[in-house]
Amino acid sequence: MRVLVIGATGHVGTHLVPRLVEAGHDVVTISRGAAKPYTASRAWAFVDQRQIDRAAMERTGAFGQAVRALKADIVIDMICFTLESAEQLVTALAGHVGHFLHTGTIWTHGYPTTVPTREEVPKSPFGDYGIQKAAIETYLLQQARLQGFPATIIHPGHIVGTGWAPLNPAGNFNLQVFSTLARGDTLALPNFGLETVHHVHADDVAAMFMDAIAHWNASIGESFHAVSEQALTLRGYAEAMSRWFGREPNLTFAPFDAWAVGQTAEDAEATWEHIARSPNCSIAKAAHLLGYTPRYTSLQAVQESVGWLIGKGLIKT
Incomplete structure (x- = not known):
């Protein structure tokens, strides 16, 4: 063809x-x-x-x-x-x-x-x-x-994948979020961190x-x-990445408007765009009709991206 x-x-x-x-x-x-x-x-x-x-x-x-x-x-x-x-x-x-x-x-x-x-x-x-x-x-x-x-x-x-900056656990693309988790520093998340990304x-x-x-x-x-088999909550995503870096999660939470005060306008807007949608999508139809079986979980895909970014010196650990 x-x-x-x-x-x-x-x-x-x-x-x-x-x-x-x-x-x-x-x-x-x-x-x-x-x-x-x-x-x-x-x-x-x-x-x-x-x-x-x-x-x-x-x-x-x-x-x-x-x-x-x-x-x-x-x-x-x-x-x-x-x-x-x-x-x-x-x-x-x-x-x-x-x-x-x-x-x-x-x-x-x-x-x-x-x-x-x-x-x-x-x-x-x-x-x-x-x-x-x-x-x-x-x-x-x-x-x-x-x-x-x-x-x-x-x-x-x-x-996500090699060559790409992934959507982070705060729902935006600021690579400093991953550096914060890698150092074990406190990461603030909006609301209760229960919105999802997929x-x-x-x-x-x-x-x-x-x-x-x-x-x-x-x-x-x-x-x-x-999509991957399962979506991630922001909280679950942050906790998993903290442990991937060898740290225990150190998270705080605040209502979105209060949380946004401590962020750049660009990061706050990106987070709102993602958590307002909070996707959590089924792959049952694709699995049934096409035999689709994703090789990567969400975390595995993100971790490949983050590993590449660390290797490039774009995420400081």
Whole structure:
């Protein structure tokens, strides 16, 4: 099969492209620049890599036709963020592609109402990113079920792995949180630390794309969560990482508004964005229909990221 990956040098693409090559596919990739994958692989020597500025071509309405001209059997879109962008691509590819896989996000759910959250529950997305991704999902599923367009949507959680700074136990991306835990110093968490985050290793996301391709009949017209088996509470995450560093947890708690006073505006906003959603997503559907079995727990995936960051001197222990 000829497989086109749009946005292939990102974190998931770093793992997905070699998997596709090793599976015997003829792989072509599109990216805006000459960015390198996060980890090296000899498989990239067998990939036809094209540089195309998607945003510029979409403004002229030419991107969909450029993708269609590459004559791929399977198209994997890693970087579609607006409904208009999705519509342009689907219009060009309808009747000319055997499988179209879109990268969504668990943020399409907004706040959870039941946990673990299943893919089919009514959604209440908020924030432009989640709203747009939810609109894309609705559109693609309608096209699949009403027009026969062969779409599958994969919704990753908080992606982690080598080369990536993970979402930390305070619900933001400040690496000093890990340094604080490594030293055994006191870490303040918002509320009771019981909100959840749901990580996934980038290679497990790549594996789900491969599972969806392998189970074409089961994946068409469906969406799937790509996450680890279990979400983490902020408190549980902090305690586990403290012990991984060889320390006993030293945590304090405060209502969010009081906690935020001691944080930068950027960190407080990022934490609010994550704990307001508190994802805890089910993988039962993916396991049943695709045979998806993540290799990494949330903690294992995070620990790989943190180990890499320590090696780079970006986290001080």
